[in-house]
Amino acid sequence: MADQSTGNRHSRTGSLTRRRFVQATGVAGMASIAGCYGDSGSDAVVISGNQNLAQNLDVQAFYDAGVSEEIDIEITAGPEDTDSRSEAFVSTLDAEQSSPDIMMMDNGWTIPFISRGDIVNLEAEMDSSFIEEVKSDSFDMLVQTASNPETGDMWALPFFPDYPTMQYRKDLFRDAGYTDSDFDTWATDPPSWEEWSAAVAEVHANSDVDYGYVWQADSYAGLACCSFSELMSTYGGAYFGGTDTLFGPVGDRPVTVEDEAVIESINVARDMVYGDGESSQDITQCAPEEVFGWSEPDTDGAFVGDSNAVAMRNWTYTIGMAEGDEQFTDGEELGVMPMPYGRAESEVDAEGLGGTVAAQGGWLLGVNPHTNDMAETLEVLRAVHSEEVQAAVLDGPGFLPHQPDLVESLAGDHPAFGDYSETLAIAGDSAVSRPVTPVWPQQSQQVHQEVNDAFQGNKTPSEAMGDLSTSLSELEDL
Known part of the structure; x- marks a missing residue:
């Protein structure tokens, strides 16, 4: 997903000296064409992040975590769009430019960089005890998307996760007779899709809002990687067999989109919109047909901006939006739970699937092999795993820690996330990645086109998944 920011910010650390913090607040000073950063000419260790990171991360935390005060740290803002960022890093690395030294990389496309050997193998450059500490402390799926799928070596450092939750209007549920006991239970033990669809439909019928459950089901990359992938996973379905084959080997893994669980998940989505009883479960109509043309901005506007929906599936940034000073101010009350x-x-x-599942989003940090000072770069990178830096990343840009235990302990004091820290830890632990390989970009396009066609009735689910199976198999064999 594209970079997002969350609601209110506050900082635990003090003011910075110019020597310590050279910070770019936009893409000024960089090439205007995505794909060409150019060397900065700076002796600092340069971290290429997004605008939110460049503007709001207090790098005093790196020094508090033990980085030498002789090392200057510069944060620059690269392209906001994730695909443009990937293209920029390809150009930078192909040109063997020394800057940026550390690159913020989408967990959805880091593995191809690893497979090509474009970034530094951290296990070859950092001590094994630190590597093992990171692997054991961090969200497992972030570690997997940071690792070579063939060797298991970690080539990037987990930076921060993202994943969706189910967000809902407690006030509307209260009006329909639900209580804090229900909300407290759902926060750690979410209901089934059968139960949730019925509850949302009941609340919607009792309210004056236009929409029940809003989610993202347009024909776009987010449907393939995220909203459909997680729905399918909650039923035990998978594109390529299960979690053990998420990252390959390409051409030597099963294509399983015609399995019953995948067909069932399409029928569940259709039943939530049309209520025709196509699935084997008792799913109640609760979502508008518009969702088959909606992505995140549309659902954000309906649920948060207009307060015009009962519930929404969305990423963590919308929690901050709803908890902001200018949002949900007329008696609206936010509830958050893991996905049904x-x-x-x-x-x-299917291995590792079923139950509550969230799509794994988030970002990793890769090291440029052409850096002018590998030792200083790795010293800065090592500090990212400290509590001090993870706290600063949370308090400033508003990104969650990459360690599950810190999600609860640090986010518990956060103005936007504090009430939901236990839920966020559970949701993060249930996250499952998209099947990231060098051929996934082409496969993703095939997935979202066929799934959206099936959603809208342009094809039957069996027809769509049969066609998808053929195209995925052909791409696997290229």
Whole structure:
């Protein structure tokens, strides 16, 4: 997903000297064409992040974590769009430019950089005890998307995760007879899609808002990587067999989109919109047909901006939006829970699937092999795993820690996330990545086109998944 920011910010650390913090607040000073950074001419260790990071991360935290005060740290803002960022890094690395030294990389496309050997193998450059500490402390899926799928070596450092939750209007649920007991239960033990669809439909019928459950089901990359992938996973479905084959080997893994669980998840989505009873479960109509043409900005506007929906599936940044000073000010009350489950984990065979599942988003940090000072660069990178830096990343830009235990302990004091820290830790632990490989960009396009066609009835689910199986298999064999 594209970079997002969350609501109110506050900082724990003090003012910075110019020597310590050379910070770019936009893309000024960089090439205007995505794909060409150019060397900065600076002796600092340069971290290429996004605008939010460049403007709001207090790098005093790096020094508090033990980075030598002789090392200057510069944060620059690269392209905001994730695809443009990837293209920029390809150009930078192909040209063997020394800057940026550290690159903020989408977990959805880092593995191809690793497979090509474009970034530094951290296990070859950093001590094994630190590497093992990072692997054991961090969200597992972030570590997997930072690692070579063939060797297991970690080539990038987890930076911050992102994943969706189910957000809902407690005030509307209260009006329909639901209580704090229900909300407290859902915060750690979400209902099934059967139960949730019925509850949302009941609340919607009792309210004056236009929409029930809003989510993102347009034919775009987010449908393939995220909203459909997680819905399918809650039923035990997968594109390529299960979690053990997410990252390959390409051409030597099963294509499983015609499996019953995948067809069922399409029928569940259709039942939530049309209520025709196509799935084997008792799914209640609760979502508008518009969702089949909606992405994140549309749902943000309906649920947060206009306060005109009962519930929404969305990323963590919308929690900050809803908790902001100018949002939800007329008695609206936000509830947050992990995503509903399709089938209990014990009822499905696919490895690591079933139960509540969230799509894994988030960002990693890769090291430029052409850096002018590898030792200083790695010293700065090492500090990212400290509590001091993770706290600063949370308090400034508003990104969650990459360590599950710190999500609860640090986010518990955060103005936007504090009430939901336990829920966020559970949701993060349930996250499953998209099947990232060098061929996934082409496969993703095929997935979202066929799934959206099936959603809208342009094809039957069986027809769409049969066509998808053929195209995915052909791409696997290229």
